[in-house]
Amino acid sequence: MKIDTPVIKNNEYEVNIMDLTYQGLGVAKIDDFPIFIEDTLPGEVAKVKITKVNKNFSFGKLITLIKKSSDRVEDVNRDYIKTGIAPLQHLKYDAQLNFKQHQVQELFEKAKMDVDVLPTIGMDTPNKYRNKAQVPVRKIHGKLETGFYRRHSHDLIPIEDFYIQDPKIDEAILVVRDVLRRFHVAPYNEGGHNGVIRNIIVRRGYYTGEMMIGLVTRTKKLPMSDLVVKTITEQLPEVKSIIQNINLSDGNAIFGKKNVKLFGKNYIEDKLLGLTFAISLNSFYQVNPTQTEKLYSLAIEKANLTSDKTVIDAYCGIGTISLAMAQHVKKVYGVEIVANAIEDAKINAQKNHINNARFVVGKAEEQMARWQENGLKPDVIMVDPPRKGLDESFINSAAKMNPQKIVYISCNPATLVRDAQILSDLGYEINQPVQPVDQFPQTVHVETVTVFDKIN
Numbered sequence: 194m195k196i197d198t199p200v201i202k203n204n205e206y207e208v209n210i211m212d213l214t215y216q217g218l219g220v221a222k223i224d225d226f227p228i229f230i231e232d233t234l235p236g237e238v239a240k241v242k243i244t245k246v247n248k249n250f251s252f253g254k255l256i257t258l259i260k261k262s263s264d265r266v267e268d269v270n271r272d273y274i275k276t277g278i279a280p281l282q283h284l285k286y287d288a289q290l291n292f293k294q295h296q297v298q299e300l301f302e303k304a305k306m307d308v309d310v311l312p313t314i315g316m317d318t319p320n321k322y323r324n325k326a327q328v329p330v331r332k333i334h335g336k337l338e339t340g341f342y343r344r345h346s347h348d349l350i351p352i353e354d355f356y357i358q359d360p361k362i363d364e365a366i367l368v369v370r371d372v373l374r375r376f377h378v379a380p381y382n383e384g385g386h387n388g389v390i391r392n393i394i395v396r397r398g399y400y401t402g403e404m405m406i407g408l409v410t411r412t413k414k415l416p417m418s419d420l421v422v423k424t425i426t427e428q429l430p431e432v433k434s435i436i437q438n439i440n441l442s443d444g445n446a447i448f449g450k451k452n453v454k455l456f457g458k459n460y461i462e463d464k465l466l467g468l469t470f471a472i473s474l475n476s477f478y479q480v481n482p483t484q485t486e487k488l489y490s491l492a493i494e495k496a497n498l499t500s501d502k503t504v505i506d507a508y509c510g511i512g513t514i515s516l517a518m519a520q521h522v523k524k525v526y527g528v529e530i531v532a533n534a535i536e537d538a539k540i541n542a543q544k545n546h547i548n549n550a551r552f553v554v555g556k557a558e559e560q561m562a563r564w565q566e567n568g569l570k571p572d573v574i575m576v577d578p579p580r581k582g583l584d585e586s587f588i589n590s591a592a593k594m595n596p597q598k599i600v601y602i603s604c605n606p607a608t609l610v611r612d613a614q615i616l617s618d619l620g621y622e623i624n625q626p627v628q629p630v631d632q633f634p635q636t637v638h639v640e641t642v643t644v645f646d647k648i649n
């Protein structure tokens with residue numbers, strides 16, 4: 194069926210860019226019909242070619258910029274935009290921080306919530322920050338390559354300098370790539386579901402320099418594994434752990450269920466807020482260590498902790514926030530769905546001689562209901578959920594426990610605002626400005642800390 198729209202596919206138009214979506218696409222309108230265009234910024238005038246038309250909106254490709262924004266960074270590497278590694282690198286960093294603040298503010302305004310949002314806390318050097326890489330391995334022109342997928346595709350673009358990663362991690366990926374080439378380990382081929390090596394994971398401790406290499410394979414055995422391991426460890430003395438993860442599936446999930454230790458320890462160690470943490474391959478650990486220290490210090494400060502208090506740390510991962518809070522309170526309860534992460538959390542409590550933290554594996558929403566039924570009465574609940582935010586049943590159990598404060602660390606302002614509305618209906622209100630912290634410079638992601646107080 195032909196749809197009658199003000200723009201036609203493959204036609205070119207001159208447009209004014211009016212806004213930037215939360216995904217970092219410029220927005221123009223023709224007769225109120227939106228066109229989303231990569232690599233364009235508000236205030237710019239652009240010639241664009243329409244690439245896709247839907248019923249209510251369309252996508253365009255930038256042909257030329259007729260007028261440029263004063264916030265534009267010139268001469269950026271297009272591969273970082275094409276792959277989504279750094280979709281905002283063409284926007285000056287100050288403007289990125291404003292964009293993130295306004296994005297959060299607008300969501301609260303749309304929900305008709307009267308909440309102030311502070312300027313985003315940024316980084317002095319907003320690149321080379323990531324302490325973890327997860328790169329696909331594919332064959333291109335007969336050669337094993339590492340890089341990143343073109344956005345919305347599985348076409349690999351070979352990349353050597355990842356720009357936002359710790360340069361030592363970039364170097365390690367190249368060492369591992371060259372070792373795999375040298376010993377003729379076949380790259381995974383998605384089409385035929387054959388070949389061996391699917392992904393390389395590299396983690397590096399910011400303070401310790403300890404490195405972990407993860408090799409995700411389609412096969413149970415990694416061919417030439419002894420030589421692969423020997424050569425990697427000879428060339429990269431910082432490597433303290435090499436783990437093979439076996440992923441036999443033909444799906445998109447990166448990890449399979451089984452890990453096999455090929456070298457060293459099951460985990461590497463790093464420090465955060467002066468504490469030592471064991472981090473294993475599948476455990477969540479924030480990717481920007483210096484900003485994480487700012488984020489967690491702020492969240493803990495806002496929780497007003499004292500030595501007589503009991504706190505819950507929901508979605509606790511390897512116990513980073515729990516153990517940082519344990520030093521200030523009577524007791525901490527942590528819950529997390531990934532069993533390996535809870536194993537790490539228990540090791541971490543021991544490593545730091547902390548014995549007032551209790552960790553449980555489980556779904557936070559189910560464990561909260563259990564704790565609530567068992568009469569647990571936390572003074573503060575700290576939550577740091579994944580992008581989908583809190584389950585409604587979690588919020589109900591949390592409110593029934595009647596804590597004075599709920600401190601919410603969020604990596605998705607849309608679900609934060611959704612959850613804030615439910616919390617407000619249950620008597621928890623935001624009385625101080627929300628603080629965005631830039632955990633992911635050059636990308637569209639934004640992290641926030643929000644405090645909910647019990648209204649008596």
Ligand SMILES: C[S@@+](CC[C@H](N)C(=O)[O-])C[C@H]1O[C@@H](n2cnc3c(N)ncnc32)[C@H](O)[C@@H]1O
Binds near residue numbers: 512530
């Ligand atoms: C944003 S991370 C925060 C982890 C931890 N607070 C940290 O900063 O290291 C979210 C965590 O929630 C866990 N998770 C996801 N869904 C969960 C659920 N339903 N119940 C409990 N934990 C869950 C993930 O495995 C992940 O460790």
